[in-house]
Amino acid sequence: MAVFASLSDRLQDTFDKLRGKGRLTEDDINSAMREIRMALLEADVNYRVVRTFVKACKEKCMTAEVLDSLTPAQNVVRIVLDQLTQLLGTTEARLALAQNRTPNVIMLVGLQGSGKTTAAAKLAYMLKKQKHSPLLAACDTHRPAAADQLATLGGEIGVPVYRGDGKDAVKVASESIREAVDHLNDIVIVDTAGRLQIDEEMMTEAVAIKDAVRPDQILMVVDAMTGQDIVNVVSEFANRVDFDGVIMSKLDGDARGGGALSVREVTGKPIMFASMGEKPDSLEVFSPDRMAKRILGMGDVVGIIEQAEKLADEQSIADAERMLRQGFTMDDMLAQMQQIRKMGGLNKIIGMLPGGDRALSQSGANVDEAQITRIEAMIRSMTPEERLQPKKINGQRRKRIAAGSGRSVQEVNQLLKQWSEMNKMMGKMRQMANGFQTGGKNNRKARRQLNQMMRNMGGGNMGGMGGGNMGGFPF
Amino acid sequence: MALFDNLKKGLSRSREAISEIFYMGGEVDEEFWENLEDTLVMGDMGAEVAMQVTDDLREQAARENLRTAPQLRNALAKRLAEVFPRAKRDPFSSLPSCVLFVGINGAGKTTTVGKLAAAYHDLGVRCLIGGADTFRAAAIEQLQVWGERAGVDVVTRERGGDPASVCYDVLDQAEARGSELVLIDTAGRLHMSPELMRELAKVVKVSRKRATIPVTVVLVIDATTGQNGLNQAREFNEALDIDGLIVTKLDGTAKGGIAVGIAHELNLPIYRIGVGEGRDDLQTFDALEFCRALVGETEGMI
Numbered sequence: 001m002a003v004f005a006s007l008s009d010r011l012q013d014t015f016d017k018l019r020g021k022g023r024l025t026e027d028d029i030n031s032a033m034r035e036i037r038m039a040l041l042e043a044d045v046n047y048r049v050v051r052t053f054v055k056a057c058k059e060k061c062m063t064a065e066v067l068d069s070l071t072p073a074q075n076v077v078r079i080v081l082d083q084l085t086q087l088l089g090t091t092e093a094r095l096a097l098a099q100n101r102t103p104n105v106i107m108l109v110g111l112q113g114s115g116k117t118t119a120a121a122k123l124a125y126m127l128k129k130q131k132h133s134p135l136l137a138a139c140d141t142h143r144p145a146a147a148d149q150l151a152t153l154g155g156e157i158g159v160p161v162y163r164g165d166g167k168d169a170v171k172v173a174s175e176s177i178r179e180a181v182d183h184l185n186d187i188v189i190v191d192t193a194g195r196l197q198i199d200e201e202m203m204t205e206a207v208a209i210k211d212a213v214r215p216d217q218i219l220m221v222v223d224a225m226t227g228q229d230i231v232n233v234v235s236e237f238a239n240r241v242d243f244d245g246v247i248m249s250k251l252d253g254d255a256r257g258g259g260a261l262s263v264r265e266v267t268g269k270p271i272m273f274a275s276m277g278e279k280p281d282s283l284e285v286f287s288p289d290r291m292a293k294r295i296l297g298m299g300d301v302v303g304i305i306e307q308a309e310k311l312a313d314e315q316s317i318a319d320a321e322r323m324l325r326q327g328f329t330m331d332d333m334l335a336q337m338q339q340i341r342k343m344g345g346l347n348k349i350i351g352m353l354p355g356g357d358r359a360l361s362q363s364g365a366n367v368d369e370a371q372i373t374r375i376e377a378m379i380r381s382m383t384p385e386e387r388l389q390p391k392k393i394n395g396q397r398r399k400r401i402a403a404g405s406g407r408s409v410q411e412v413n414q415l416l417k418q419w420s421e422m423n424k425m426m427g428k429m430r431q432m433a434n435g436f437q438t439g440g441k442n443n444r445k446a447r448r449q450l451n452q453m454m455r456n457m458g459g460g461n462m463g464g465m466g467g468g469n470m471g472g473f474p475f
Numbered sequence: 476m477a478l479f480d481n482l483k484k485g486l487s488r489s490r491e492a493i494s495e496i497f498y499m500g501g502e503v504d505e506e507f508w509e510n511l512e513d514t515l516v517m518g519d520m521g522a523e524v525a526m527q528v529t530d531d532l533r534e535q536a537a538r539e540n541l542r543t544a545p546q547l548r549n550a551l552a553k554r555l556a557e558v559f560p561r562a563k564r565d566p567f568s569s570l571p572s573c574v575l576f577v578g579i580n581g582a583g584k585t586t587t588v589g590k591l592a593a594a595y596h597d598l599g600v601r602c603l604i605g606g607a608d609t610f611r612a613a614a615i616e617q618l619q620v621w622g623e624r625a626g627v628d629v630v631t632r633e634r635g636g637d638p639a640s641v642c643y644d645v646l647d648q649a650e651a652r653g654s655e656l657v658l659i660d661t662a663g664r665l666h667m668s669p670e671l672m673r674e675l676a677k678v679v680k681v682s683r684k685r686a687t688i689p690v691t692v693v694l695v696i697d698a699t700t701g702q703n704g705l706n707q708a709r710e711f712n713e714a715l716d717i718d719g720l721i722v723t724k725l726d727g728t729a730k731g732g733i734a735v736g737i738a739h740e741l742n743l744p745i746y747r748i749g750v751g752e753g754r755d756d757l758q759t760f761d762a763l764e765f766c767r768a769l770v771g772e773t774e775g776m777i
Contacts, residue, residue, distance in 0.1 A: 041522035044701030047513050112724065113581025113697060144589075144620030149613030152634075156612075196727045223581065227519035227701025229729035250580065253665045255703035278580075278611075341669065 014073070024067045032076050033058050043258030043295045046231045049265040057083055081292055088260060089288025093245060093270035097187070097216050103135070103180040104187045105213050109206055109241055110221035111233060112194030115249035117146060119221050119275050120191040121153035122283035123247075127187055128159055135185035136161040137176030139169040139209060140193040142202075150191055157280045160185070169193065169205055174212045190215065197236035206241045218243040219272065224250045224257040231266050238267045245272035248286065252276040258295050328426045330387035333419060334379045337372050377405035378415050390419050503544060508533065511551075518732035518769060519701055524739075528554070552766040558735055559762035562719060562744035566691035567591065570600065573646065573657040573686050575607075577675060577715060578695035579707055580663030583723035583749065585614060587695055588660045589621025591747075593754040595656050596625050603652065605645030605659035606631030607638040607678060618660055625754075638662065638674065639681040646685045657688070666710035679715050692717045693746060698724045698731035708737040723749035726756070730769060 014032055033054050040050045057080050060066075066075045097104040106123065108116045117140065124134040136154050138161055140146035147163045154161035162179045164172035173190050180188045192209060195202035210218065220243040222230065237243060246263055251274045260271050271291070276282040379387065381404030386393050393401070393416060402409045508529055515525035532551055541547050566572045576584040585608065592602045604622050606629055608614035615631050622629035630645045642659055649657045661678060664671035683690045694717045696704055711717055720738070722731050725748050734745060745760040 038522050041516055042702055044519075044703070047516045111699065111727070112586075113583055115581055143586075143617065144624075145613040145616035148616040149611070152612035196724075198728060223697075223699070225579070225697075225701060225703045225707075226699050227704075227729065227733065228517045229519070229699050229727065232728040233699075250665070253579070253703065254667050254706055255701070259701070 024072055026062065028072075029058060029061050029067075029076075032061070032072075036076075036080055039296055040258060040261075043256030043297070044225075044227050044230075044262075045258035045295065046228055046262040046266070048231070049262045052265070053083070053087070053261070077296075081296065084261065084292040084295060085288050087264055088271065088291050089286075093272045093286060095217055095272065096244070101216065102186050103177065105177065105190060105215040105217075106187065107190040107192065107210060107213065107215040107218045108221055108247075109192055109218060109237060109243060110194060111196065111223070112143075114194065114221045114223045115247075115275060116140075116194060116221045117149050117153070117191050118278060119219075119247050119249060119273075119283070120150065120189050121157060121159070122275060122280055123219075123273075124154070124159040124189050125157045125280040126283050127189075128157065132187050133185045134159055134187045134189055135176060135180045135183065137173055137179075137188055137190045138163045138166070139173045139176075139190050141167055141169045141172065142193040146191075146193070153280070170208045170212050173209045177213055188213070197233050197240075203236075203240050210241055217245065219245050219247050220269075221247045221249055221275075222259060222263060224248050224259065225253060225255040226259045230259040230262050234263050234267050234269075238269065243267075243269060245270050247271075247273045247275055247283075248291075249275040252282070256295050256297060257291065260291055261295060328419070328423045330379050330382055330390050330419065333422070334376060334387075337376055341372065374405070374407055374411065375415055378402075378407055378412055381405040390416060503542070503547065507544070515732065518730035519704075520732035521702055521705070521736050524736055548770050552763065552770045555735060555766040555769065556762040558739045559760075559765075560738065560742050560744050561762075562746060564689075565746060565759070566689070566693070566718070567595065567656065567746065569689075570655040571657075571688040572655070573649070573659065573682065573688050573690045575642075575659045575661060575679060575682060575690065575692045576695055576721075577661050577679075577692060577711060577717070578663060579665055580611075582663065582695040582697045584608075584663065584695045585617050585621070585660050587721055587723060587747075587749065587757065588618065588658045589625065590749075590754045590757050592621065592627040592656075592658055593625035594757065596627050597754075601653065601655045602627045603645065603649050603654035603657045604629040605642060605657060607641040607645075608660050608662040609634055609636040609638055609641060610662040614660070614662065639678045642678055642682040643685050646682060646687075650687060666707045666714075672710070672714040676714050691719070693719055693721055694743075695721050695723060696731075696734070696737070698722050698734075698749075699727065699729040700733055702733065704733035705736050705740065708741055708743070712741050712743070717743065719744045719746045721745070721747045721749070721757075722760075725749055726751045732769070 014028075014035055036057060037050055037054050040053065041047060045053070060079045060083065061076055066072060066079070069075050095106070097106075108120050108123075110116050120136055124136050127134045136150055136159055138147035138150045140150075147161075147166050151161045151163065160183065162172070162176040164175050166172070169192065176188050176190065179185075190209065190213060192206060193202065195206060197203065218241060220234065220237055222234065226233070234246075246260075246269055248257060248260055248271055251257060263269065263271065271286045271288075274284045274286050274291075276284060378401055381401045382390075382393070386397060386401075393412075398409050398412045398416075402412045405412075511532075512525050512529045515528060516522055520528070528551070532547065532554065535541065535550055535554070536547060539550070541550055566574050576588055578584050588604060592604050596602050602625075604618060604627050606615045606618045608618070609632060612634070615629075615634060618631065619629050630641070630648045632641050632644070638661060645657060645659055648654070659682070661675060662671075664675065666672065679690075679692055692715050694708060694711050696707065700707070708717075708720070720734065720743055722734050722745060725731050731748075737743060738745065745762075745765075747757045748760050748765070750756050750758060
């Protein structure tokens with residue numbers, strides 16, 4: 001874990017060395033820019049793009065405001081972040097469909113394995129939810145069973161799929177338009193075969209499909225994990241088939257997705273959607289702000305909250321409210337552990353927090369997933385009564401719990417200590433939440449406060465207690 | 476030299492870029508080193524690795540009195556090649572053998588299984604394909620098409636079936652038929668999804684337990700992958716204790732430089748590389764040739 005320290009942490013380190021030096025010099029800024037350069041390269045931003053970007057940032061940073069500021073690190077980070085956000089999202093990124101044309105046509109292109117077929121189904125699902133009547137055209141006639149895949153996905157989301165003879169991609173594409181007219185579909189989504197940008201024959205086919213269906217929008221699907229080569233790929237696709245926007249796929253992974261920046265810089269095309277997994281509803285409108293933070297490794301707080309909210313069913317929302325009202329029981333702790341597991345493990349969550357990586361590496365604690373299992377075992381060895389009122393647990397009971405879970409009494413003690421810390425914090429939060437007295441929104445606001453709290457804790461407590469301190473996640 | 480040609484075709488962009496630097500002739504200057512570093516970064520070797528490699532090469536140059544670009548190029552290729560451990564056993568030629576293919580979505584697992592089955596069937600090896608990707612839509616159908624093309628039987632179950640029990644069936648069948656090479660495709664998954672990794676760990680465990688022949692777990696990595704490839708390899712290795720790698724899609728302009736980092740950190744051999752669409756385009760990996768192509772050796776130098 002903590003392979004890549006976040007940019008803000010690294011800059012902080014750089015400027016820490018300069019503390020007490022008074023005014024910063026150009027050299028100091030240069031060393032900060034080196035850190036930025038490394039952060040961007042680690043995120044797979046193309047090195048040429050990095051060069052121009054860093055140069056632009058440096059100019060902005062060489063102003064008196066930054067140099068004389070008391071918190072140069074924060075200032076530099078803010079400038080870089082703003083610059084990056086701006087670059088990622090200055091163009092209006094919305095599907096542009098002609099009003100006077102039926103059906104509208106959207107065509108998807110990209111390399112093999114970038115996720116076109118999945119993205120096609122997701123796009124269809126999204127459009128269907130917006131009261132459109134899409135038709136999927138299976139024009140990948142090269143990969144075995146690609147049309148079957150699209151047909152299966154189409155069946156699952158209730159969108160018709162046109163397969164034609166499954167041999168001639170151009171023919172299938174043109175026929176799909178007629179099919180759409182006959183069946184009153186107002187949008188056709190053309191899924192094409194994956195192709196390498198240097199494969200002459202395949203690129204010619206893509207152009208032929210384009211000429212045949214004259215798409216309103218051509219979207220290129222780009223894998224967020226792509227490395228430096230993305231520049232060659234997108235510029236060739238832009239030259240040959242000319243696309244209108246990009247769908248970034250596999251953003252549910254932990255790749256920084258620096259390719260997004262390269263694509264914008266090299267082609268000027270907007271990133272329109274972020275594709276986050278295999279489920280049909282996991283296509284999101286692209287958010288430049290979040291992407292910028294992700295590229296810089298600054299933690300995706302919004303992402304954590306959303307991920308948690310997705311998992312938080314009615315029951316756990318009710319639990320959260322109850323916790324705020326009545327305090328925190330061992331059952332709640334157990335539920336949290338399970339929640340954390342569902343969200344992809346503690347390391348991932350901490351990694352997503354600003355400062356999380358830094359806190360982890362500083363405390364030298366490696367958060368051990370097995371620790372969660374141990375805590376679970378201990379809580380499961382408690383009686384229901386003990387779980388509700390952990391204060392009851394005396395020496396005798398501790399011994400019993402330790403024996404029941406195969407842990408030592410010390411570990412049980414530690415768990416109880418953690419519980420009491422968390423319970424204290426809950427008390428604080430309760431006060432905070434009581435500050436907002438507005439009916440149903442109460443819960444959301446409270447959660448936002450929790451989040452604020454988490455942020456504050458980022459540097460200090462995390463991982464400080466033998467790696468088991470879950471203090472910050474009472475969702 | 477077919478391998479070298481193909482590799483070179485695949486790596487030509489990088490070669491050109493590096494050649495540009497190296498053909499400046501005469502003594503190398505500061506700009507040379509800077510460009511070299513950039514080129515390595517461009518090949519997805521990672522910024523830190525690239526810096527390290529260039530710094531080391533500088534020292535070596537001073538120590539061994541290397542002055543000209545070709546000398547440096549040669550030294551660099553050798554240095555990089557040393558990073559790759561040699562495979563102790565090639566799971567595709569030491570038969571009988573069972574190979575499980577794992578990796579993230581879209582890396583090229585199914586296609587790799589199909590190509591290998593076809594190639595080894597043609598060589599007269601008794602192959603069997605196992606379809607343990609019961610998750611992705613039409614993954615089974617895709618594999619079956621490959622099986623038909625290759626003339627190799629595919630053992631699988633309906634979509635949604637338990638992948639571990641598919642593997643059990645496959646190995647049962649393999650034993651009954653006396654198959655020599657068993658290739659099992661698994662569903663693509665992100666390395667950070669703990670449930671899916673646990674599922675895969677079970678698949679591997681069941682296969683290792685059931686098999687009477689050696690089981691090899693191979694991670695398939697797409698050459699276009701950037702720095703995240705290292706995370707992938709790390710996580711897969713941790714969960715499954717993988718034996719080696721196959722790097723696919725080296726026929727594009729991507730250089731697969733991330734393989735250097737992976738091989739170095741995890742000490743994993745590369746069994747095959749994919750350099751084209753055809754069934755014979757999965758070739759054995761030769762570290763020195765790979766690195767020579769990567770740093771732009773000329774034809775006359777082989």
